[in-house]
Amino acid sequence: MLGQHRYALQTTWTGNRGTGTSGYRDYDRSVTIAVAGKPELLASSDKPFRGDPARWNPEDLLLASLSECHLLSYLHACVQAGVVVVDYSDEATGVMVEDGRGGGAFQEVVLRPRVTVAEPAMVPAAEAAHAQAREWCFIANSVNFPVRHEPTVAVAG
Incomplete structure (x- = not known):
């Protein structure tokens, strides 16, 4: 493809x-x-x-794009590694700094995915799949600031 x-x-x-x-x-x-x-x-x-806080803003959308792209890339990496993910959530944060000239830029984004897998033996591969997901994420590969990952993997039940 x-x-x-x-x-x-x-x-x-x-x-x-x-x-x-x-x-x-x-x-x-x-x-x-x-x-x-x-x-x-x-x-x-x-x-x-001077925006409406009830509406999405470009900064929210950029952070959401990075978080969702990692999630989708990660799920694919897990399928290829034989890892069964049964739950996934992310508490993503980003820092943007104004430059004093009317502009600014993101300094970094931190993704904190919390993953639950089906079996204890899947934990090492589930942890490793985050690196593969980072390599595959189209959005993370398109930005000029660091996208860090602080994942947690747990076992269902």
Whole structure:
């Protein structure tokens, strides 16, 4: 399945209060993100940047992308290693630093996956599968900051 994969979406600003961007406080940061055949995603900027805290922001979406990509890559690595995962959750965190010039960048993301496997003998392979997942994660391979992993593996029952 080698090849190029293309993705498309439409992002629409819905925050014009009637005067457009006539001033920094005169417009809403509301955005609708749409992908054909999927529910629309209501987004905004983060609250410190005058956004709506009830909506997804770009920083949330980046962190979610990294977390989900690792999860999906990890499940695949486990299948290949003969590991039966029965539960998986992640408490991901990220640190973004403003640069004082109106921009900024993420410094790092830490993924803390908690994995439960079916049998005690699967624990070593389940732990090793995180390294393989890191190599396979398209999103982690696309960012210019460290994505660290602090996994925990437990046995069901």
